[in-house]
Amino acid sequence: MKIALLQMTGVLDPVANAATVADAVAHAGRGGATMLFTPEMSNLIDRDRNRSASKIVAEHEDPVLQAVGRAAYEYGVWVHLGSLAVRRPDGRFANRSILIDDRGIIRARYDKLHMFDADVGPGNRWQESSAFAAGDRAVVAATPAGQLGMTICYDLRFPALYQALGEAGAELLAVPAAxxxxxxxxxxxxxxRARAIENGCFVIAAAQTGDHEDGRLTYGRSLVVDPWGDVLLDMGVGPRVDFVVLDEGAVASARARIPAMTHRRAIPPVERVGA
Incomplete structure (x- = not known):
């Protein structure tokens, strides 16, 4: 199964980002990919909440979603939109992954569960929960490439989510990121690599990269890792579309070699001894 990943340097203009993502769908289709995976915040990357507020719209109004729906239909490609910033009916924002089929129809949605509220150094303080509402459900969706567990960026640090997705049948784990x-x-x-090994799943991680107009610096290095933990694709730091072929027997093979998922036990209460 051939898939494609978009690594991009998102800008402040959602219309410009829509053109970038739609072009990536076309590139994926012409290259023979069945699915394209895009990064977190594919529609808008802007840490200035006041400036970005007027550009974050309801899902059905989003220019990236509209452009990708048309392109998916035209080129016959499924698209995992890593995430879009969308406005909810209550006025708050959601960081939302959307799965679109090759007819341009939305098949699944997932709102990011874990908000990135962290201080990782000078100029690197983040408070995602100040504007975005956390989701309330985990999602596994059927795709031509296999059962897809949908996650976003900071979710990566919470292995219990991935364990739940694996136990629900996920064979692929999407980790779009910035x-x-x-x-x-x-x-x-x-x-x-840890999430892939723990769950015997492919991990597909399309990422933002480079120096952004809002001043942030993202890491890039979009990765595809197989269920044994081997890196199949490392896209480095340049914005581009790249391809990888997934071995459809790799999940079953890895889980047969080390059947850790069948050995999992409920964790008993922790006994604290001493001070």
Missing amino acids: FTRATGEAHWESLI
Whole structure:
């Protein structure tokens, strides 16, 4: 199964981002890919909440979603829109993954569960929960490439979510991201390989990269890791579309070699001894 990943340097203009993503769908289709995976915040990357508020619209009004729906139909490609910033009916924002089929129809949605509220160094303080509402459900969706567990960026640090997705039948785990350079250099590959190995799944991690107009610096290095933990694709730091072929027997093979998922037990209460 051939898939494609988009690594991009998102800008402040959703219309410009829509053109970038639609072009990636066309590139994926012409290259023979069945699916394209895009990064977190494919429609708008802007840490200035006041400036971005007027550009974040309801899902059905989003220019990236509209452009991708048309392109998916035209080129016959499924698209996992890593995430879009969308306005909810209550006025708050959601960081939402959307799965679109090759007819341009939405098949699944997932709102990011874990909000990135962290201080990782000078100029790197984040408070995602100040504007975005967390989701309330985990999602596994059927795709031509296999059962897809949908997650977003900071979710990567919470292995219980991935365990639940694997136990619900996920064979692929999507981790669209906009990792900071500091956290990416320290943790990105290690976390992705761990989630793949723990669950015997492919991990597909399309990422933002480069120096963005809002001043943030993202890490890039979009990765595809197989269920044994081997890196099949490392896209480095340049924005582009790239391809990889997934071995459809790899999940079953990895899980047969080390059947850890069948050995999992409920964790008993922790006994604390001493001070």
